[in-house]
Amino acid sequence: MFETLSGRLGDIFDKLRGRGVLNESDVGAAMREVRVALLEADVALSVVKDFVEKVRERAVGQEVLRSVTPGQMVVKIVNDELVAMLGGDSEDINLNAVPPVAIMMVGLQGSGKTTSTAKIAKRLAGRDRKRVLMASLDTRRPAAQEQLKILGTQINVPTLPIIPGQMPLDIAKRAMEAARLGGYDVVMLDTAGRLHVDEGLMTELDSVKFSTMPTEILLVADALTGQDAVNVARQFNDRLNVTGIVLTRMDGDGRGGAALSMRAVTGRPIKLVGTGEKLDELDNFHPSRVASRILGMGDVVSLVEKAQEMVSEQDAEAMVKRLRKGQFTLVDYQKQLAQMRKMGGMSGILGLLPGVGKLKKALAGANIDESMLVRQDAIINSMTPKEREHTKIIAASRKKRIAAGSGTSVQEVNKLLKQHQQMADMMKKMGKGGKGMPQLPPGFDGLLPR
Amino acid sequence: MSEPEKKGWFSRLKDGLKKSTSSVSDGITGLFTTGVLSGKRKLDAATLDELEDVLIMADFGVVTAARVTQELSRTRLDKEVSDEEIRRTLAGVVAQTLIPVAKPLVIDPANRPHVLLVVGVNGSGKTTTIGKLARQFRNQGKSVMLAAGDTFRAAAIEQLAVWGERNGVPVIAKPVGSDAAAVAFEALEKAREQNIDVLMIDTAGRLQNKQGLMEELAKIVRVIRKADPAAPHDTLLVLDATTGQNAVQQVDVFRSVAQISGLIMTKLDGTARGGVLVACAEKFGLPIHAIGVGESIEDLQPFDAREFADTIAGVAA
Ligand SMILES: Nc1nc2c(ncn2[C@@H]2O[C@H](COP(=O)(O)OP(=O)(O)OP(=O)(O)O)[C@@H](O)[C@H]2O)c(=O)[nH]1
Ligand SMILES: [Mg+2]
Numbered sequence: 001m002f003e004t005l006s007g008r009l010g011d012i013f014d015k016l017r018g019r020g021v022l023n024e025s026d027v028g029a030a031m032r033e034v035r036v037a038l039l040e041a042d043v044a045l046s047v048v049k050d051f052v053e054k055v056r057e058r059a060v061g062q063e064v065l066r067s068v069t070p071g072q073m074v075v076k077i078v079n080d081e082l083v084a085m086l087g088g089d090s091e092d093i094n095l096n097a098v099p100p101v102a103i104m105m106v107g108l109q110g111s112g113k114t115t116s117t118a119k120i121a122k123r124l125a126g127r128d129r130k131r132v133l134m135a136s137l138d139t140r141r142p143a144a145q146e147q148l149k150i151l152g153t154q155i156n157v158p159t160l161p162i163i164p165g166q167m168p169l170d171i172a173k174r175a176m177e178a179a180r181l182g183g184y185d186v187v188m189l190d191t192a193g194r195l196h197v198d199e200g201l202m203t204e205l206d207s208v209k210f211s212t213m214p215t216e217i218l219l220v221a222d223a224l225t226g227q228d229a230v231n232v233a234r235q236f237n238d239r240l241n242v243t244g245i246v247l248t249r250m251d252g253d254g255r256g257g258a259a260l261s262m263r264a265v266t267g268r269p270i271k272l273v274g275t276g277e278k279l280d281e282l283d284n285f286h287p288s289r290v291a292s293r294i295l296g297m298g299d300v301v302s303l304v305e306k307a308q309e310m311v312s313e314q315d316a317e318a319m320v321k322r323l324r325k326g327q328f329t330l331v332d333y334q335k336q337l338a339q340m341r342k343m344g345g346m347s348g349i350l351g352l353l354p355g356v357g358k359l360k361k362a363l364a365g366a367n368i369d370e371s372m373l374v375r376q377d378a379i380i381n382s383m384t385p386k387e388r389e390h391t392k393i394i395a396a397s398r399k400k401r402i403a404a405g406s407g408t409s410v411q412e413v414n415k416l417l418k419q420h421q422q423m424a425d426m427m428k429k430m431g432k433g434g435k436g437m438p439q440l441p442p443g444f445d446g447l448l449p450r
Numbered sequence: 451m452s453e454p455e456k457k458g459w460f461s462r463l464k465d466g467l468k469k470s471t472s473s474v475s476d477g478i479t480g481l482f483t484t485g486v487l488s489g490k491r492k493l494d495a496a497t498l499d500e501l502e503d504v505l506i507m508a509d510f511g512v513v514t515a516a517r518v519t520q521e522l523s524r525t526r527l528d529k530e531v532s533d534e535e536i537r538r539t540l541a542g543v544v545a546q547t548l549i550p551v552a553k554p555l556v557i558d559p560a561n562r563p564h565v566l567l568v569v570g571v572n573g574s575g576k577t578t579t580i581g582k583l584a585r586q587f588r589n590q591g592k593s594v595m596l597a598a599g600d601t602f603r604a605a606a607i608e609q610l611a612v613w614g615e616r617n618g619v620p621v622i623a624k625p626v627g628s629d630a631a632a633v634a635f636e637a638l639e640k641a642r643e644q645n646i647d648v649l650m651i652d653t654a655g656r657l658q659n660k661q662g663l664m665e666e667l668a669k670i671v672r673v674i675r676k677a678d679p680a681a682p683h684d685t686l687l688v689l690d691a692t693t694g695q696n697a698v699q700q701v702d703v704f705r706s707v708a709q710i711s712g713l714i715m716t717k718l719d720g721t722a723r724g725g726v727l728v729a730c731a732e733k734f735g736l737p738i739h740a741i742g743v744g745e746s747i748e749d750l751q752p753f754d755a756r757e758f759a760d761t762i763a764g765v766a767a
Contacts, residue, residue: 040512042695042696108717109575109717110572110575110690112573142612143611144609146604146608147604147606149605151604154604195719195720196721197720222573224693224694225693226509226693226695226697227507228692231721232692232721249571249572251660252571252657252659252696253699277572277602277603
């Protein structure tokens, strides 16, 4: 589990709360964390360096608003700058030319060009009511042309008939001709994957570009790409002047730093993102979402996904049953703790929820110690099975034994018991509500001191 | 895996990796040309920092880059070293991590068939790698069968069929949309009947965070085991060298779902350096069998730790 940037910064600024202005050394320390966070998210080093410099300049001397902590202030500056660098919201596909207009899809092998070609074609044909023709110029990878043809039938968009042995440039010319004769608006040209350092194959793309005069040359790149993203994007752009970037596999659990890298070195907009294998899983680009993902702050969607992943179906059902009966023992509580730890602890969970400002502030104010999760786990482990099921029997002498056994204090045992009670009450309410299992792992609320 | 028969695999690898490592070695050279002493410089903290940057740019990841740099500093700090020396030391440190995991893929003739399951995220190079491996096994005189376990992606079956044709080996397939586990099961039965040496099972690409798809993979493994409790004898995870730190996550999850026995890294013929492999080796210690250095049938090379480390560090052979 990645440590989130806000968590890291929280640590640094803990001591500084209440100070008025961000000074150089505080910011310097924070910037080291920002650098690591960005690198872990696969942002290219050169881009990280520029970015950190920019943010440093903006942050030093900034006045900290009374209602937020310095850590939050820095996160905000970092986030804003990131969003700004990632560019505005999606730009549309440019079809501004005499039809048929060509759209060229280019990129490395296995980046997702063919699937993206079909997705864009589907969108143009469906939502935008364009007449679209698709053609595969991929004569290299076995069965690549068949792949596009099959996708075409799936989405009801015609593909250029395959002529075995025809060269890519000739296919492109034939596609444009067929589109002219057939009265098509758009020709999607899917090209073979190639390395940006492959001179011969880059020249081939050049000639296709020259002959079809596309309004869009879209570089299709994998969101999981590492440091190499800068080399790939720069060279494709230098050779072809790409008009935009399509980022695929955004449904993966990569942090997507490649988005920032490619945008930074090419200055080209990220026009679309692929979010799944199905042909309608194509999304507009939302810089703020990607920014919070790069920073490890995710979004609500990924929180829900995570919560679903962590809680196995059976566990959840059993839990709901128990809740309905009004049972929420320390064993259940312990399971919740384990889940929270898996999800990156308190700050991890809260970081995933952009909308819970109040909770975040409460958390910042409460100065919650993440190691508490570990200690509470130890406390529960020091209890007998009976004590875990029936907290009522835990009298003073038992508390002493448990505290000693877990290396904590009676005070902490008391606190745990109180929190468990609060949570049990809350759970009872949720269980009675009977709306199935709660989507978010409950608990962070119960851990907040009142 | 035997050494490819084709002359000059070594130089093919070098050519491939040269492109990919030039910027690392350029980076290292840069460190020295900017130094006061031409060619010699103290390996001080600033130099080490820069060196760490070089590793980060090779996708080592922050932690592994720091570890390697620290190890460098232990041996050479504050001594005057030459460009070549630093390259060698760097290569040495990297190789230390990789040597224990550089293991060839061994086909046990006692297994008939020896079952190889090939898995990975979308587009990482699974099908192509199967085609390349088939060629190597054929060259070793082994009989090979392929199973088209990607019943999902459009034309995936046709793609594997082409590789079957190129190698003159049978491909077992069912219609699109069939149960992948059933394809694997049927192929295993057929391979047994026909006394085949190696059965390679292709699978659909899947992202490791998709629980449903990972569950499907677990099922494929279970069903194969039903047919032969010892199979799959090897489960290979194919990693794309352009992938960044997410590769670590890929290894982690695929390992726990499908008991990965070894890794293959593809696309090392580009400019990506595949440094995340070092992080993976450190973390999981899984064998690394081979690397892909191109799209042709012969572009699969045994993984050689020293060679890999030397080229990453830009050591002249
Ligand atoms: N340059 C280069 N390209 C490779 C290498 N290995 C595979 N490729 C290419 O990468 C692309 C994807 O390879 P596939 O073998 O189809 O990948 P896959 O993992 O089977 O893909 P899916 O089944 O779609 O998930 C193809 O264009 C291959 O030619 C390699 O070592 N170097
Ligand atoms: Mg495949």
